Amino acid sequence: MYVYDEYDHKIIGERVAQFRRQTERYLAGEIPPEQFLPLRLQNGLYVQRLAPMLRIAVPYGMLNSGQLRKLAHITRHYDKGYCHVTTRQNIQLNWPQLEEVPDILAELAQVEMHAVQTSGNCIRNVTTDQFAGVAPDEIIDPRPYCEIIRQWSTFHPEFAFLPRKFKIAVAGTQSDRAAIYFHDIGLQLIKNTKGEIGFKVLVGGGLGRTPVIGSVIREFLPEQQILTYLEAILRIYNLHGRRDNKFKARIKILVRAVGPEAFADMVEKEWLNVRDSANHLPAEEIARARTFFPEPQYLRGLDDVEMMAPINALRGEHREFGNWLSHNVQRHKIPGYRAVTLSLKFTGVPPGDLTDRQLEIIADLADRYSFGEVRTTHNQNMVLADVQASQLFELWQQLRQAGFATANVGTLTDIICCPGGDFCSLANAKSIPIAEAIQREFDDLDYVYDLGPIELNISGCMNACGHHHIGNIGILGVDKKGEEFYQVQLGGNSGYNAALGEVLGPSFSRDDMPQVIRKIINVFIKNREGEEEFIDTFTRIGMTPFKESVYAKAH
Amino acid sequence: MPKLTNNGKLQADDWQVVSKESAPALAEMFSGQWLVHVKWYVENQEELTNRNNIGVWLDSDDEAESVSSVIGHLPVIGVNFPVFTDGRGFSIGRTIRERYKFTGELRAIGNFMQDQLFYLKRCGFDAFIVGDKVDAESMAKSLADFSDVYQAAVDQPVPLFRRRLA
Numbered sequence: 190m191y192v193y194d195e196y197d198h199k200i201i202g203e204r205v206a207q208f209r210r211q212t213e214r215y216l217a218g219e220i221p222p223e224q225f226l227p228l229r230l231q232n233g234l235y236v237q238r239l240a241p242m243l244r245i246a247v248p249y250g251m252l253n254s255g256q257l258r259k260l261a262h263i264t265r266h267y268d269k270g271y272c273h274v275t276t277r278q279n280i281q282l283n284w285p286q287l288e289e290v291p292d293i294l295a296e297l298a299q300v301e302m303h304a305v306q307t308s309g310n311c312i313r314n315v316t317t318d319q320f321a322g323v324a325p326d327e328i329i330d331p332r333p334y335c336e337i338i339r340q341w342s343t344f345h346p347e348f349a350f351l352p353r354k355f356k357i358a359v360a361g362t363q364s365d366r367a368a369i370y371f372h373d374i375g376l377q378l379i380k381n382t383k384g385e386i387g388f389k390v391l392v393g394g395g396l397g398r399t400p401v402i403g404s405v406i407r408e409f410l411p412e413q414q415i416l417t418y419l420e421a422i423l424r425i426y427n428l429h430g431r432r433d434n435k436f437k438a439r440i441k442i443l444v445r446a447v448g449p450e451a452f453a454d455m456v457e458k459e460w461l462n463v464r465d466s467a468n469h470l471p472a473e474e475i476a477r478a479r480t481f482f483p484e485p486q487y488l489r490g491l492d493d494v495e496m497m498a499p500i501n502a503l504r505g506e507h508r509e510f511g512n513w514l515s516h517n518v519q520r521h522k523i524p525g526y527r528a529v530t531l532s533l534k535f536t537g538v539p540p541g542d543l544t545d546r547q548l549e550i551i552a553d554l555a556d557r558y559s560f561g562e563v564r565t566t567h568n569q570n571m572v573l574a575d576v577q578a579s580q581l582f583e584l585w586q587q588l589r590q591a592g593f594a595t596a597n598v599g600t601l602t603d604i605i606c607c608p609g610g611d612f613c614s615l616a617n618a619k620s621i622p623i624a625e626a627i628q629r630e631f632d633d634l635d636y637v638y639d640l641g642p643i644e645l646n647i648s649g650c651m652n653a654c655g656h657h658h659i660g661n662i663g664i665l666g667v668d669k670k671g672e673e674f675y676q677v678q679l680g681g682n683s684g685y686n687a688a689l690g691e692v693l694g695p696s697f698s699r700d701d702m703p704q705v706i707r708k709i710i711n712v713f714i715k716n717r718e719g720e721e722e723f724i725d726t727f728t729r730i731g732m733t734p735f736k737e738s739v740y741a742k743a744h
Numbered sequence: 745m746p747k748l749t750n751n752g753k754l755q756a757d758d759w760q761v762v763s764k765e766s767a768p769a770l771a772e773m774f775s776g777q778w779l780v781h782v783k784w785y786v787e788n789q790e791e792l793t794n795r796n797n798i799g800v801w802l803d804s805d806d807e808a809e810s811v812s813s814v815i816g817h818l819p820v821i822g823v824n825f826p827v828f829t830d831g832r833g834f835s836i837g838r839t840i841r842e843r844y845k846f847t848g849e850l851r852a853i854g855n856f857m858q859d860q861l862f863y864l865k866r867c868g869f870d871a872f873i874v875g876d877k878v879d880a881e882s883m884a885k886s887l888a889d890f891s892d893v894y895q896a897a898v899d900q901p902v903p904l905f906r907r908r909l910a
Contacts, residue, residue, distance in 0.1 A: 196904055200892055207889045211859060214882070224828065224857045310829070340894045340904065346866035347838055347897065350831025416895075416903075427835045428807075462843055467896045467903055474905045 190251045190562060191336050191481045193301045200344070201298050204305060208232045209291035216288070231311055231349065233304025234290055242612075243282040243290060244307040245297065249317045249335040249359075250278035250564045257552035257563065259300040261545040267293050272548070274533060274541040276605060276656055277356070278316050278565045279307055283612060305343055310351045312342035312423070316358045318366040319566040322482055323574045325522045329378040329386055331361035333478035334415060337470065341416050348423045352430035353438035355423070356395075368567065370394045370403045370687035371659060373440045374422060379409065386412045392422060392452065393444030394687075396653035401441040402687045404449035406456060412475060416468040421460035425452070484523075485560040485575055491525025496578040503582055510585050512596035512634060518581065525578050529559075531571040531593035532603065536628040538592075539621045540606040541569030550591045558584050567656075568605055570598065601643045601710070602628045605656055609649030609666065610673070616649035618666025618673035623647055623702055630703035631710075640710065643723045644683070659683040661724045662709065663690045664702070675702055679709070679735060680727050694736055705739055712738045747851070748872040750865055752884025757873065759820060761801055761853060773798060779822050779853075782810050793817045801853060804832040808839035815844050823869070825854040834867045841868030841898045858882070862889040868898035 193201070208228070215225040229235070233244040245260070252260075260280060264272045267289050273281040285293060297303055306313055315338050317331045318324065338357060342348070348355070360367040361378035369375030375391035388410045394403025410418050426440045429447075444452045504511030519528040531551065533541050543551075551571060555563045558580055559573035566572060571593075576584060588594040597603045604627065607613065609620030624647055631637050646660030650667075657663030663678035675697050678690030697705050712735050717726050727735075747757035759777040762768045768780055770791060782800040785792060792798055799820030800811060811821060821840060823833045833852065840846045851871035852864050861872060865887055874883070896903040 194908075196892055196908070200890060200894065203890045210885070219879075219882075220859070224859065227829065228859055310831075337905070343894050344863075344890065345895055346863035346893075347834045348831070349863055350829055350834065350860075352831075424835050424839075428832055432830060432832075467901055467906060471906070471909065473909050477905075477909070 190253060190332075191248070191301075197301070198298075201301075201303050201305075204232075204303065204344070205291060205294045205298050208294060212287070212291055227309050227350070229287075229290075230309030231306050232290070232294065233307040234285075234287070235308050236614075240284045241287055241290075243285045243293065243304060244275065245280045245282070245302060245304045246307050246314045247278050247280055247302075247565050248339050249315055249321070249332055250319055250566065251332070252563050252565065254552035254555045254561045254563070256300045256302055257548045257555070259296060259302070261548035261552070263293055263296055264548070265545040271542055271544045273539070273608065274543065274565050274569045274571065276567050276569060276607070276654055277314060278319075278567055279314055280565070281608075283608075308354075310353050310355075311349050312345060312351075312355045312357065315339055315342070316356070316367055316372075316567060318360055318362055319564045319570075319572045320366065320519065320528055320574065321361065321564075322484075323521050323523075323526075323528050324362050324366075325520050326363040327361055327522065328363065328380065329361040330479075330482060331359040331367075331378055332482045333475065334376070334378070334412070335359050336481065337416070337474070337478050338419065341419070341468075345423075348427060351423075351427055352432045353435065353440075355426070355440065357419075365683070365685045368656070368659065368683045370685070371396055371400075371656075371683065372403065374419070375403050376415075381409050388412065388415060390418065390422075392456075393441040393449070395439055395441045396656055396658050397439065398436060398651040398653070399439075399441065400653070400658040400689045401445065402689065403441075404444060404452075406449060406453035413470045413472070414464060416470060417464045417466060418456070418460055420463055420466075420468060421456050425455050425459055429455070485562075487523050487526060487575070488577065489523075491523075491578075493524035493578070496525040500578055500581050507582075509589075509594075509596065510582065512638065513585055513588075513594055514581065516596045516600065516638070517594070517598045521575070527576050527578050527581060529573045529576050529581070529584065529588075530566070530598045531573065531588060532595040532598055533570050533593070534597055534603050534628070535592050535595050536602075536632070537625060539608070539611075540604055540624055547591060547593075550587075551593075554584065554587060554591075568598075568603065570603070596634060597637065599642045600637045601640055601645055601662075602631055602637055603645075604628070605644070605646040605660065607648050607654035609647075609655075613649060613654075615652055616666060617651075617668035618649050618675065619699075620647045620649040620655060620664075620666055623664060623666075623675065623699065626699075626703045627706055630707060640713070641720065641722050644681075645706075646681070656683070657681070658689045659687070660690065661727070662706065667696055669696070673699060675699065677705060677709070677739075679732060680724070682724055691732055693732065694740055708739045709735055745873050745876060746878075748861075748874050748878070748880065748883055748887075750870040750887070752880065752887050754874075754878075754880045759799065759822075759851075761822065764803070777820075779820065782806055786810065786814060789814050789817075799848075802836055804830045804836070806836070808836045808844065811840060811846075812844045815840075815846050818846070818848055820849045820851060821846060822851045822853045822873075825852060825856040827855050828857040828860060834863060837864070837867040837869050838898055858886050861886045866893065866897040866899050 681690030801822035
């Protein structure tokens, strides 16, 4: 993974000193609260219902074991002993003290981490596929480009006071695991007919209260031009995005207002002025960025079938292990290796939560089984990306002990869920108890497996941190005269076949929700053809049968 | 109001901003130093060129391009920040420097804040009109928050990746 040099250390160190001084001036009354607000936000600190929260950046989801141990220390020493993996691959602390945040940032800097631009109206952490570099369907490893974009966007002087927040995602695979159609800018790495590397550029996607699927504004952008083109897009947005209404300030509103073609013209015109600037990437820089993501020291020449045979033979004796192999273990580009997803969706624990001790256990497991590295996922799980197949049983036993072996990855109970009304001041309704109630309703794993892959996403309000619009089943918390209700959407899809869910009908009370999901699943089972996936059945039969069943009057 | 320079020094400043709404009387502008709104300047440019006591100011909804035709005649350009959250002025300043090659004084006026000074400087501003009671020493520190930067801008036209490769 990327390793800081003297420049990175100096710049991040100076950021810590800057924020320490700003915090002191704020506490001394020398910075008014409204001016301190964007400063603390751009250092990851935002105030929620109960306390300030600190969102720590995990650039494109990569962490090493030393960083995990530091995070464990920080949650123990400065917080209540746990943290939370967010839907943008970051790590969040729920209870830091404002006065101590500069110290936390200084500790993070020691392990080459920070909380830079994880909140506020600026360019946020760049996200990508959690299987970057190891996925068999990968065309180009996105991580070197993510790092180039991270450095360009870090403390960018022109784009720190944008109309609204700005999120970029990069995908380099045949199937999209980074939801690039739902970001302010989505970048898909591709090769043209000459074999040259470039990007398909999408703008104006997003969730929130106005969900929009991104529009392609350029089919092929040569890789050397990525920074010049990003700079052109951001400048157009900075100058022309709406600033009069924060609910209409995202780039998606601008793109929709002028139309994607006209927006593309504006960008191309601006780009002509900057395309030959010093931001044009030399091939040497792209090559240099690649050197930070070398292949680990894999054992070469392993026979995959031979390696997996004794592992698969254990399925009969250990059914749970077999389930885990089928659901939480993913294929790897190197024969004899697998990527293992650690499920952070244990019933009764808020999705994505981790204790200090669990962080240390993951660090130890990463050192022992996966070259000391681990990734966070936007589904709020973690991944050991480079595990030797022969060690899978041993690893499973340890994961089971630590509570990470719930074999539900990609299933109905692998729920994406925002912190909701339990923690967040924006929320209309709680989301964590809904996730738990659904997990309890569907506690028969064999039944859940038979249903095949289903994404169920829950947001506690229309800001959509739980990505409810793009869940196959989406649940949105709404407020009705001070009471918490839940609206259900069906048919969302986060991949390259991007689709937004449609609303099923009037909302439900919290107590009704497990039965509502049960009825939806029953309609699916009744209409399913063969091994069809939920989303395909829905696309084929449409909303009506679901509506009729869920809202049928009791006889 | 005093002017903070790029090197953190406070100076007296006599440039007066003429509002967009008022039509300045040319006769009154033979003495004193005046920043008139860019649209008014362009409309009256034949009577104004080569007057080194008249500059222009742009509001955050003005295009940087609006100043391009007269830029060679201007000793000073001001860019207004109506509120500190309005970041358009950063793009306007940078464009005036990088695209239109303005070499005179580029000053930030209005409601920017101390903790934006470093970014403003990077975007080409070299003068900042500040309140009467500011702590100049503290502001000088904010101007120098960082000693190095990742990306190219006006103050450092070579991005870090090119300097690393050199």
